Amino acid sequence: MIILYKERNAICLTPICVHTAAIILNSMNATVDPCEDFFEFACGNWIKQHPIPDDAPSVSNFENLGQDLELALKELLENGPEVIGGNIREINKEAVKKAKYFYQMCLNETEIMTSWRNVFEQVLRTFGGWPSLESSSDPNIRIRIERLYGIMVSKFRADSLFKATVQPDDKNSDKHILLIDQPALNLFARDFYMLSETEDERLAYRTLIRDVLVLLGADPRIAERDSLEVLQFETELANITVSEDQRHDIAELYTKYTIGEIKEKFPNFDWLLFFTTIFEDINEQKRKIPIQFENNEPIVIYGVEFVARLDKLLPIFEPRVVQNYLTWCWFFKAMLRDLPDPFALTMFKFYRTLNLMMVQKLRWHGCVTRINSLMPMATSSIYVKHHFDNEAKAQVEEMIALIMEAFVELLDEEDWLTKETKAYAKQKIKTMHKKIGYPDYLENNTAVNLEYERYIVYEADYYKTKFQFYEMYQKDILERIRMPVDRNRWVAGAALVNAFYSPNTNEIIFPAGILQPVFYSKHFPRSMNFGGIGVVIGHEITHGFDDRGRLYDQFGNIRQWWDNATIVKFEEKAKCIEDQYSNYILDQISMKINGRSTKGENIADNGGLKQAYRAYKKYERFRSIPQQLPGVNLTQDQLFFLNYAQIWCGIMNDKEAIRKLRTSEHSPGPIRVKGPLSNSVDFAVAYNCPKGSPMNPSQKCRVW
Structure with a gap:
């Protein structure tokens, strides 16, 4: 096996170059042939040097970047003027002060233990009680399920019976519409309620429900019975959902009705009462009048078969069981995870049984996560001031332009698309919006304060404050129902290690949090970036x-802009990817990848690699060869592929690996390296891999 070393240029010996080289070399296992197993070649030593921490089920470069961001936010939230003990009226004038106050209240377990019960009991009164905590065994309840769930959705963003929200209409993307979708299940995914090999998870979950009910004051015998009934209902609910690998065709999922039509079609749930309850405190922003619904109000359902099955399921169970399930889900998601001992210990036992952690995480992790999700633009505003270099924005803009050019070039080279479809595809690329780093208004404190002016902190009352934040967050979403879609709105904050494509707005988003090493550094050789x-x-x-994504046009509407001949060819090429990945086995657990559920992400991984490499070669044509990193005897092309692979360095425990394969739409790290690189002719050339070697198979798959 010979690797061609070239480009013998001057060696860069600055501290940054030395540090970068050390990270690369310390991660590699250079004793492995890169054409045999590139993941081991790129990450072998990294895995040896990074044992899974006791408070997590996995460790990876990607997760470590998230940890670094969490730590940065922790320091920012803890530094600056002390807000605890300050004037609440003054604190409530500034978004960042509210965020800091919330964070500090979240840390104060003593204070939470003295205040949580009062808030808990107030909420239960609005819910009509919690049958499990009452002595009566009356199967009837004091509140209609539709009203109860409507309150939970509007005040707490509940999604445990089904998801109900406001979002852009997939077929009229300038307007918002009501949407119904499947629920978010507490046990990861529907398989965990069905399979014999996940019985331990179900037992741990039922034990958690029972133990928490007892801690809340339930009779142990009632807690035993009700925990079983809740799990039975949740299992039936999971059973009527459709698995995610069957839900990729959004055009097939999308069905539009009126409220009157769904009332008639699904009569066992009072949809008008439900939506009226959700919007009873919501006004049209401009006219300040209540939002009201008539029978002709349009509503989109993703997956009518689920709603039809739910309509048949609800009458089978006593209302008391349904109320117990809904109230349990509310407590589990909105209260339990932040409560100190003995509740925290009960949650930890559950996590430990599932191998999610062997020791409890330090409390600050959860507190950072809570405030970053509830006030993302407030936390982002302080994050970007201290941790984002605007030079990154200019460099990434340049890279996007080159990569889009590369995509168009590759499009022109394809012979499976018709001329008309190519023209539409080019138009979609040309009109694709780009959001990089953060929205400009984060530099304006007044604008950020205005965004969160309705958020109120209550002195020494964490849950009252948290629930008010929940309600305002949801109110902001619900108020959009009568408003046009704002295409300048960011779908996420900047303090986030992720990137997005939004089909409704045809835009790509790269928050500041991902523009950090290992993904990007202005000091990296451009091949690495x-x-x-x-x-x-x-x-x-x-x-x-x-x-x-191909189902949406340039304006973000579902429309068939591909002709039938192109669709047939696309399906053939996508099936090649699906079948290829379905034959990959994650050696750690000897389990096959689900090529169907990961297909979209695998198509994107393969396409992204090819486009980025083509763009890099375009960039390189007009630039001098950079200095070599000390001790890294690789060409710039080899460095390009090595950095791609090292992003995915990581390791999981076995239970987490099984969970990921059953629930994630992404392939695990070793496969995200093996799949795209073994499909890449450019990689095979760069590393001089013989045809037929594991990393250069004769049969390759790609769509783009």
Whole structure:
């Protein structure tokens, strides 16, 4: 096996170059032939040096970047003027002060233990009680299920019976519409309620429900019975959902009705009462009048078969069981995870049984997560001031332009698309919006304060404050129902290690949090940046043309803009990817990848790699060869592919690996390296891999 070393240029010996080289070399296992197992070649030593921490089920470069961001937010939330003990009226004038006050209240377990019960009991009164905590065994309840769930959705963003929200209409993307979708299940995914090998998870979950009910004051015998009934209902609910690998065709999922039509079609749930309850405190922003619904109000359902089955399921169970399930889910998601001992210990036992952690996480982790999700633009505003270099924005803009050019070039080279479909695809690329780093208004404190002016902190009352934040967060979403879609709105904050493609708005989004090493650094050789954030850019662009994104046109509407001949060819090429990945086995647990559920992400990984490499070669044509990193005897092309692979360095415990394979739409790290690189002719050339070797198989698959 020979690797061609070239480009013998001057060696860069600055501290940053030495540090970068050390990270690369310390991660590699150079004793392994890169053409045999590139993941082991790139990450072998990294895995040896990074044991899974006791408070997590996995460790990876990607997760470590998230940990670094969490730590940065922790320091920012703890530094600056002390807000606890300050004037509440003054604190409530500034978004960042509210965020800091919330964070500090979240840390104060003593204070939470003195205040939580009062808030808990107030909420239960609005719910009509919690049958499990009452002595009566009356199967009837004091509140209609539709009203109860409507309150939970409007005040707490509940999604345990089904998801109900406001979002852009997939077929009229300038307008918002009501949407109904499947619920978010507490046990990861529907398989965990069905399979014999997940019995331990179900037992641990039922034990958690029972133990928490007892801690809340339930009779142990009632807690035993009700925990079983709740699990039975949740299992039946899971059973009527459709598995995610059957839900990729959004055009097939999408069905539009009026409220009057769904009342008639699904009569066992009072839909008008439900939606009226959700919107009873919501006004039209401009006219300040209540939002009201008539029978002709349009509503989109993702997956009518689920709603039809739910309509048949609800009458089978006593209302008391349904109320117990809904109230349990509310407590589990909104209260339990933040309560100190003995509740925290009960949650920890549950997590430990599932191998999610062997020791409890330090409390600050959860507190950072809570405030970053509830006030993302407030936390982002302080994060970008201290941890984002605007030079990154200019460099990433340049990279996006080159990668989009590369995509168009590759499009022109394809012979499976008709001329008309190519023209539409180019138009979609041309009109694709780009959001990089953070929205400009985060530099304006007044604008950020205005965004959160309705958020109120209550002195020494964590849950009252948290629930008010929940309600305001949800109110902001619900109020959009009579408003046009704001295409300048960011779908996420900047303090986030992720990237997005939004099909409704045909835009790619790269928050400041992902524009950090290992994905990007202004000090990296450009080959590494193109192999890092460049592949991510290409990945998100490709999502606009994967098995789901291709269904949307340039304006974000579901429309068949591909002709039938092109669709047939696309399906053939996508099936090649699906079958290829379905034959991959994650050696750690000897379990096959689900090529169907991961298909969209695999298409994007393969396309993103090819586009980023093509763009890098375009960039390189007009630039001098950079200095070599000390001790890294690799060409710039080899460095491109190595950095791509090292992004995915990581390891999981066996239970987490099984969970990921059953629930994630992404392939695990070793497969995200093996799949795209073994399909890449450019990689095979860069590493001089013989044809027929594991990393250069004769049969390759790709769509873009």
